[in-house]
Amino acid sequence: MKQYSLVDDIGTLHTFNKVPQRIISLVPSQTELLVDLGLESKIVGITKFCIHPKELKANKAIVGGTKKVDYNKIKALAPDIVICNKEENTLEIVENLREIVPVWVTDIITIEDNLKMINDFGILFDCVGEANQWNSNLTFALSDFKKFIESKPIRKVAYFIWKNPYMVAGSGNFIDELLQFNRFENVYDNQSRYPEIELEKINENGNLDFVFLSSEPYPFKEKDALEMQDFCGQAKIILVDGEMFSWHGSRLLKALNYFKELHQKL
Structure with missing residues (x-):
C-alpha cells in the first residue's frame, strides 16, 4: 500500500508509509470496535477497562487505565499507533505518547461522529469492507429505531x-x-x-x-x-x-x- 494521509478528530494530520500493524487502544469502546472490525490480532495493548470481548484481557498486554498509563510498557510494545479519545484520555497522556508513537484521537459527540470514526478506522487499518458493513448495519438499525421512537x-x-x-x-x-x-x-x-x-x-x-x-x-x-x-x-x-x-x-x-x-x- 502506498503512503496515505488522514486527519483525526482533533485536526492532527497523520501520514503512514504502511498500514499500522501493532495497535494500542486506550479506549474500551474503541477496543471493542477494533475487534469487531476484525483487527484483534493487531491489538498489542489495551487498558484494564477494556472488558469487551471478555477474553481479550487474558491475551493482550495491559498498559494502564484511561487516565494513567505505563509509558515504558507502551514503548516496549513498539506500537505503530495508539488510539485515544478526547474525553476518555487526558491531554497530558496524548502529548506524552506523541513523543513515542503516532496518536490518533477521536472526539465522538454525535451519532454522525460515530459513523465517521468507523469509516476512518476502515481507511486507517485497511478494513474498508468491514467498516462499510458495520456502518450499513448501523444506518439500517438507526432508521428502524427512528420509526420505533417517533410516536x-x-x-x-x-x-x-x-x-x-x-x-x-x-x-x-x-x-x-x-x-x-x-x-x-x-x-x-x-x-x-x-x-x-x-x-x-x-x-x-x-x-x-x-x-x-x-x-x-x-x-x-x-x-x-x-x-x-x-x-x-x-x-x-x-x-x-x-x-x-x-x-x-x-x-x-x-x-x-x-x-x-x-x-x-x-
Missing part, C-alpha cells in the same frame, strides 16, 4: 453518572446525544459536559419523568435509588446500562435493541 412522547430525564458528589450528563457529549435520540429531554442540557448538582434542587428543573442511574463510571445500585427517592418527587428512578448510553463504536448496534427494551419497560 413516543418526549419525557424529561436526569442521567446520573457519579455519586459523592452527584454528577449528571449535561450537553456536548455522546450520552446527551443518545438521550435526545430516544426522545428523552435532558433537564441538564443547559449545562455543559458533566456538571455537579445538588440533589435537593433536582426538581427546580420542572417535573421529571425519570431519573436514570448509570452502571458506569459510578456503579449505581438499588440502595442508591432508595436513598434518592425522597428528593426526586414523582420521578421514576431506573438503573440503566451505562455502556449502552456512553460507549461509542460498534456498541451502538446493541444499544438500539437495548433502548427498545427500555422503552417497553417504562
Whole structure:
C-alpha cells in the first residue's frame, strides 16, 4: 500500500508509509470496535477497562487505565499507533505518547461522529469492507429505531453518572446525544459536559419523568435509588446500562435493541 494521509478528530494530520500493524487502544469502546472490525490480532495493548470481548484481557498486554498509563510498557510494545479519545484520555497522556508513537484521537459527540470514526478506522487499518458493513448495519438499525421512537412522547430525564458528589450528563457529549435520540429531554442540557448538582434542587428543573442511574463510571445500585427517592418527587428512578448510553463504536448496534427494551419497560 502506498503512503496515505488522514486527519483525526482533533485536526492532527497523520501520514503512514504502511498500514499500522501493532495497535494500542486506550479506549474500551474503541477496543471493542477494533475487534469487531476484525483487527484483534493487531491489538498489542489495551487498558484494564477494556472488558469487551471478555477474553481479550487474558491475551493482550495491559498498559494502564484511561487516565494513567505505563509509558515504558507502551514503548516496549513498539506500537505503530495508539488510539485515544478526547474525553476518555487526558491531554497530558496524548502529548506524552506523541513523543513515542503516532496518536490518533477521536472526539465522538454525535451519532454522525460515530459513523465517521468507523469509516476512518476502515481507511486507517485497511478494513474498508468491514467498516462499510458495520456502518450499513448501523444506518439500517438507526432508521428502524427512528420509526420505533417517533410516536413516543418526549419525557424529561436526569442521567446520573457519579455519586459523592452527584454528577449528571449535561450537553456536548455522546450520552446527551443518545438521550435526545430516544426522545428523552435532558433537564441538564443547559449545562455543559458533566456538571455537579445538588440533589435537593433536582426538581427546580420542572417535573421529571425519570431519573436514570448509570452502571458506569459510578456503579449505581438499588440502595442508591432508595436513598434518592425522597428528593426526586414523582420521578421514576431506573438503573440503566451505562455502556449502552456512553460507549461509542460498534456498541451502538446493541444499544438500539437495548433502548427498545427500555422503552417497553417504562
